[in-house]
Amino acid sequence: MNEKIGIILCRLREEKKITRKQICDGLISENEYRNIEIGKSEGEVWLQKLLIGRLHIPESAVTFYLSKKENEMVNLEMEIYRRVMIWRYQEAEEKLKLFYDMINKESRIQMLIYYKLYLLVYGQRRKLEEAEFEIMNKRLGNMVSEIEKKLYEREILSPDELSFISEYFANSIIDEYERSKRLYEVLDYYKYEYSGMECGNRFYAQLNYYYAQGQYNLREYQNCVESCKEGLKVTALFGNCNNTAELFELLADAEGRILESETSLIVEKKVSQVKKVVENYTIAMNIYAIFDGEEADRKKKTVEDKVAKWKTMLFQ
């Protein structure tokens, strides 16, 4: 069965006119890659995933036959994502520790997947420290700079590599303007390479959220609104409610800021816009309410306070 991975890689690579050098660049040697294509060796599952990802094949196109351990690891990866999406960071952290215990620390590819998850889990909870980035860069060798270079030069990157670099940028200790510029590059790459592809929808929503957050901090509220709406288009289309609450909350925050700065609005218009802000907060609040957890409750409470503030304004 494993030979099928080789066949898929070979046929699709030829169809897409991608050279062996391009597909294996920075991951493995051309010789090792050739052995996978002809079925002589399999390569670890993470490598297969990255190679398949570089061909931009929809995830559903490939069934991976895994060993028991590999299967557990792939499932753990998905479980970590899902826990973060519903703000159960404690559970996500526990699962990440399990994941770390299982990976081969010598494998740079497995370490890349681990750090992608690390940034996602811890980056949502707290500000990462410089020392953590130093360790990460040391463990990953030149992988980070290679991915960055490929991103700017529009060379092929897999969804995993792309989501790693966006997490890396989103959490880096750099000024907000620089962060926004880098995240914009990732967004631009996504539109250029992945537009319409099924494999990155969740990632696209998350990326828009990061970008919108940056724009909000830079007080570019109109850009923030647009980015939130872009993210919400994807979440609505695919029924992904998990990112939705945060995007709606941020959208209401930004629209509220714009509204506050408007001084010449007639009363009726102002009332209708305040109602819109309240409605967006309410959607966020009700979605937080579906996921009953400590963090979701805290988020719900924060939004409740914001709603109360805006409602007071409405009655005035």
Add this chain to the structure above:
Amino acid sequence: MENYAISVILQRARESLHYSRNDVCRLCQEQFSEKTLYRVELGITKASNDTIEKLSSLYKRPFGKLHTTIDMNRYSMLRIYGEIIDSVFCMNLTEAEYKLNLFEKYVEKSAEGADVIELLKLIIRHYKIQDYTNEGRNIISDTEELLHMSFHPKADISIYPLTDMELNVCFIYIDALKKDGQYEAAIELINKLLKNINQKYHNESIFCDYYGLLNAELATIYKKTERHEEAMEIVRQAIQEIVRMGDLTNVYQLLYIFVQAAEEREYFHSGNIKRECVESLKKMYSICLACNMQHRAMNIKKRLANEYGVSNELLQ
């Protein structure tokens, strides 16, 4: 992406057919030893492609079915395959037929390819027939044909490892049993399927999806058979479980069944249940807005106002 831990799947498939390891080796003309099979099933040894092919043919377990049937140069067809299933379940049969014609052109002319086409045709036919008796057909035997095409007729369904496609076929059979008024048989099958997926050999995403769907079916049948309280309890438990894992896909459907069950029995005269109904409808309203289903959202808003006396302001 579907991942399979090959060792687990092979063991489950054998056990569900009540074969001993010795039987399997005998039926495969001793091409591998009992000891090898034992090691493969425990995940100590990785099975060779030959061994997997032999076992999959004996268990009638279509490993990697899609890879061999789809012309891989046109992998986008895989998406169409998924869309056919989605269109069928949304009862958009004209669309499903149109896509099936397109799909048929790109499927390799292998026996397995023909099987997939035949199966999809039977599925569409099942949903197209409005009245089986008038057409001189029997709904149960027709759908049993579907089941037998999908997996081994002797398989114990509570253990047999089922793919996404096979689970869909089981849903069609449940639908047939419901249409035929065989509610007890449908409940028995649902419980077997719940036992099956509870073994969690699928990834969490597939598990959540089917866990939600099966419980929604079960609750619907309980509601139909006047067991409203049980229906409501099943919905409560199912929502708790799927929300814990961060899946929202089936929450709307489950909430809908809950409200219907409560309303049919006029339970909402009781303060607590009425409150639960209002909360459920509020969540449904937010999910609709988040998923851009404006029309449904308006209907829920009206329902809340007319039947529960919840004003727009309260909703916000």
